[in-house]
Amino acid sequence: MQAAKPLHPVSLRDAGLSALVTLGLFAPLVGLVTESTDHGLVLGWRPIALAVVTAIVFFGRLLILALRARRASTAERRANSAWAEALSRAGTYLTPALIIAALALPLTGSRYYVDLGTLVLTYIMLGWGLNIVVGLAGLLDLGYVAFYAVGAYSYAILATSLHLGFWVCLPLAGILAAFAGMLLGFPVLRLRGDYLAIVTLAFGEIIRVVLINWVSLTGGPNGITDIPRPTLFGLRFSMDGGDDTFAGFFDIEPATIQRVIFLYYLILALAFLTNWVTLRLRRLPLGRAWEALREDEVACRSLGINVRNTKLTAFATGAMFAGFAGAFFATRQAFISPESFTFIESATVLAIVVLGGLGSQLGVALAAIVMVGGLEALRDFLSFLGDQMDSGFFAGVANELPMFRMLIFGLALVVMMVLRPRGLVSGRTPTVALTDRKEIAADLVAQGRG
Amino acid sequence: MAYALQQLINGVTLGMIYGLIAVGYTMVYGIIGMINFAHGDVFMVGSFLSLIALLGLAAMGITAVPLAIALALIFAAGLAALYGWTIERVAYRPLRGSFRLAPLISAIGMSITLQNFVQVSQGARVKPIDALLPGGIQLMDRNNFTVTLSWMQISIVLVTLTVLAIFTWLVIRTPLGRTMRACEQDLKMAALLGIDTDRTISLTFVIGAALAAVAGLMFLLYYGVIDFYIGFIAGIKAFTAAVLGGIGSLPGAVLGGLLIGLIEVFWSAYFSVEYKDVAAFSILIIALIFMPTGILGRAEVEKV
Numbered sequence: 001m002q003a004a005k006p007l008h009p010v011s012l013r014d015a016g017l018s019a020l021v022t023l024g025l026f027a028p029l030v031g032l033v034t035e036s037t038d039h040g041l042v043l044g045w046r047p048i049a050l051a052v053v054t055a056i057v058f059f060g061r062l063l064i065l066a067l068r069a070r071r072a073s074t075a076e077r078r079a080n081s082a083w084a085e086a087l088s089r090a091g092t093y094l095t096p097a098l099i100i101a102a103l104a105l106p107l108t109g110s111r112y113y114v115d116l117g118t119l120v121l122t123y124i125m126l127g128w129g130l131n132i133v134v135g136l137a138g139l140l141d142l143g144y145v146a147f148y149a150v151g152a153y154s155y156a157i158l159a160t161s162l163h164l165g166f167w168v169c170l171p172l173a174g175i176l177a178a179f180a181g182m183l184l185g186f187p188v189l190r191l192r193g194d195y196l197a198i199v200t201l202a203f204g205e206i207i208r209v210v211l212i213n214w215v216s217l218t219g220g221p222n223g224i225t226d227i228p229r230p231t232l233f234g235l236r237f238s239m240d241g242g243d244d245t246f247a248g249f250f251d252i253e254p255a256t257i258q259r260v261i262f263l264y265y266l267i268l269a270l271a272f273l274t275n276w277v278t279l280r281l282r283r284l285p286l287g288r289a290w291e292a293l294r295e296d297e298v299a300c301r302s303l304g305i306n307v308r309n310t311k312l313t314a315f316a317t318g319a320m321f322a323g324f325a326g327a328f329f330a331t332r333q334a335f336i337s338p339e340s341f342t343f344i345e346s347a348t349v350l351a352i353v354v355l356g357g358l359g360s361q362l363g364v365a366l367a368a369i370v371m372v373g374g375l376e377a378l379r380d381f382l383s384f385l386g387d388q389m390d391s392g393f394f395a396g397v398a399n400e401l402p403m404f405r406m407l408i409f410g411l412a413l414v415v416m417m418v419l420r421p422r423g424l425v426s427g428r429t430p431t432v433a434l435t436d437r438k439e440i441a442a443d444l445v446a447q448g449r450g
Numbered sequence: 451m452a453y454a455l456q457q458l459i460n461g462v463t464l465g466m467i468y469g470l471i472a473v474g475y476t477m478v479y480g481i482i483g484m485i486n487f488a489h490g491d492v493f494m495v496g497s498f499l500s501l502i503a504l505l506g507l508a509a510m511g512i513t514a515v516p517l518a519i520a521l522a523l524i525f526a527a528g529l530a531a532l533y534g535w536t537i538e539r540v541a542y543r544p545l546r547g548s549f550r551l552a553p554l555i556s557a558i559g560m561s562i563t564l565q566n567f568v569q570v571s572q573g574a575r576v577k578p579i580d581a582l583l584p585g586g587i588q589l590m591d592r593n594n595f596t597v598t599l600s601w602m603q604i605s606i607v608l609v610t611l612t613v614l615a616i617f618t619w620l621v622i623r624t625p626l627g628r629t630m631r632a633c634e635q636d637l638k639m640a641a642l643l644g645i646d647t648d649r650t651i652s653l654t655f656v657i658g659a660a661l662a663a664v665a666g667l668m669f670l671l672y673y674g675v676i677d678f679y680i681g682f683i684a685g686i687k688a689f690t691a692a693v694l695g696g697i698g699s700l701p702g703a704v705l706g707g708l709l710i711g712l713i714e715v716f717w718s719a720y721f722s723v724e725y726k727d728v729a730a731f732s733i734l735i736i737a738l739i740f741m742p743t744g745i746l747g748r749a750e751v752e753k754v
Contacts, residue, residue, distance in 0.1 A: 021532065025536060028499055028529060029495070029499070033571065033572060034505060034572055036577075040578070041505055042509075043505045043506055043509060187735055190742060194479070194483075194484075195693065195738055195742065198686075198690070198734070202686065202690070202731035202735060205686065206731050206732070209725065209727050209728050210725075210728065347562070350558075351559070354552070354555045403566070403570050404570060406565075406566040407562075407566035410559045410560065410561070410562030410564075412559070413556065413558065413559025413563075414540070414556050417541075417545060417553075417555050418545060421549065422549065422552075
């Protein structure tokens with residue numbers, strides 16, 4: 001390749017062009033700023049920010065070109081194609097290691113890590129639930145958060161108005177979400193591919209708009225507060241230390257960390273349940289029908305598979321797990337509002353599934369850890385950076401740093417897709433095989449347009 | 451009657467804006483079969499570019515309204531076109547030929563990026579602007595209800611129609627339009643016949659983004675207030691319009707836009723403002739069930 005040396009004229013010209021384009025793109029939106037004053041909007045001028053962004057793009061492009069020239073060597077490429085195999089071999093050790101780490105996490109006793117673990121596990125559970133719909137059945141769902149919302153609101157409304165306990169409401173929330181899944185499933189049975197995507201997206205928005213406007217039931221934009229916490233076999237997690245509380249029963253000092261750890265194990269159990277059910281379902285005729293549907297709907301129909309029932313069960317099963325996760329979310333937060341159920345959530349969960357490699361349970365877990373954990377780590381890093389730079393030249397930037405989090409998240413989505421479009425674990429293990437099971441790299445598998 | 455007429459006028463104006471955005475969706479979908487999820491946000495960026503252009507022109511002392519609008523239009527359309535080109539180059543081209551979910555996720559990432567980029571660079575607050583063209587023609591006065599056709603609405607409809615006329619000429623008469631239509635019919639065959647498909651796809655994004663920026667300027671002038679989040683809902687509605695009109699069909703996109711605009715305005719006027727989005731999306735779902743190819747779309751032949 002020509003651009004082997006980073007300071008080669010070709011590289012320099014390429015980087016210069018990139019910088020020029022950047023200058024064009026960012027001159028009005030970064031170089032100029034609209035500021036509100038008493039006389040309406042006026043334009044401000046930020047040459048330094050513009051120069052910094054342009055310089056970053058120039059040197060970043062040089063770096064990328066240099067890296068790409070290096071990666072062009074064939075050895076690297078071969079290593080890249082062996083990635084799936086290596087990861088699947090590591091998977092045999094990785095899965096037990098992850099399970100042990102998940103079980104042992106509360107032993108650290110750190111509230112921060114347990115909270116983070118709970119958040120990651122919620123997304124792992126959502127990812128596994130959506131994996132049934134998108135990864136197994138191949139139905140692209142952009143409104144998955146709607147079922148999460150149905151589960152959360154079912155629990156919140158049942159618990160606050162009918163005073164039902166968490167353990168009664170949990171299955172109810174799942175059932176109601178599954179019904180919502182069927183409700184969505186019926187009209188979209190005939191749709192395929194991107195039409196399905198846009199209808200599910202519209203469905204998610206409809207649910208959100210209804211949640212905002214049906215004030216008498218959902219509290220509107222203010223949401224529902226004081227949602228009861230769950231109990232452990234009737235023992236409350238309360239600070240008063242009475243006989244019917246966890247701390248009082250076991251005669252220990254009451255502490256909030258007990259409830260936090262209990263919630264952590266609760267979501268861990270729910271996530272394991274999701275995974276276990278999915279793995280079992282895959283071995284049933286139903287699960288095989290899902291995977292067949294993903295590969296080719298026409299062939300499915302020709303072979304006498306009931307496409308309607310197969311699709312509906314996929315929607316209902318996926319929605320049910322979202323409902324469970326929603327009920328858990330409501331009881332953990334003790335407060336829910338429509339703001340928690342925006343499209344960004346659907347997009348995040350879908351990104352986790354796709355990055356996980358569509359259909360791989362381990363991949364989804366890894367992707368959730370990378371994305372959600374990464375996003376949280378980024379938040380801490382940015383606020384740390386903000387604290388370090390709160391004086392001098394960067395003073396103006398320091399306050400804005402936390403706002404860069406979602407910007408970086410969006411860019412990371414693009415970069416990850418460009419680098420690994422098939423996801424982290426992109427293998428397909430057949431659930432049934434004549435002699436021995438072999439991992440197939442997903443690059444070799446054509447995807448039907450179901 | 452007078453009330454309905456007023457709603458009709460408002461609906462057509464709004465529909466024109468949706469139609470302009472929908473054209474970008476339908477073109478890209480027609481050629482490479484992907485939902486360009488970031489298109490709604492390109493519209494939003496175009497709106498901000500227009501705002502900055504108008505403020506800059508005012509600061510420079512150019513206050514003649516038609517001139518200011520024309521200059522802002524050129525500025526916003528040109529720069530938004532650059533955005534469209536860059537987005538295609540950075541986020542979609544490396545994924546061409548990859549499996550179909552990858553570009554979609556990349557597009558969602560791009561949409562999040564654009565939204566937050568504008569939020570970080572221009573602030574999260576809404577940006578109000580004074581009405582450039584106050585007043586209008588009073589068409590009818592009945593029972594103390596005046597039907598007005600504002601100058602702004604007239605100019606929005608006129609500018610949109612002009613832009614669409616230029617665009618239609620481009621697609622029907624020019625060599626570029628011919629290559630675009632060829633790529634839409636069969637990308638592989640077009641490539642075999644010597645058409646530079648990469649260039650054509652780039653140009654499709656460029657044209658789509660420019661049209662979205664025109665819609666952005668119209669939106670800014672019509673509502674007088676924008677923020678970084680307008681792209682999302684407008685984007686979904688425009689996509690709804692494209693699907694309703696028959697995806698891949700350019701006149702269908704404009705027709706769908708008009709229908710969505712009218713449905714939204716009439717629903718707000720006669721039923722409830724809160725549920726206007728629900729109405730638009732329900733129409734989409736109903737339309738897809740009974741008319742999966744849209745109004746002007748071709749039936750997709752299933753190849754086995």
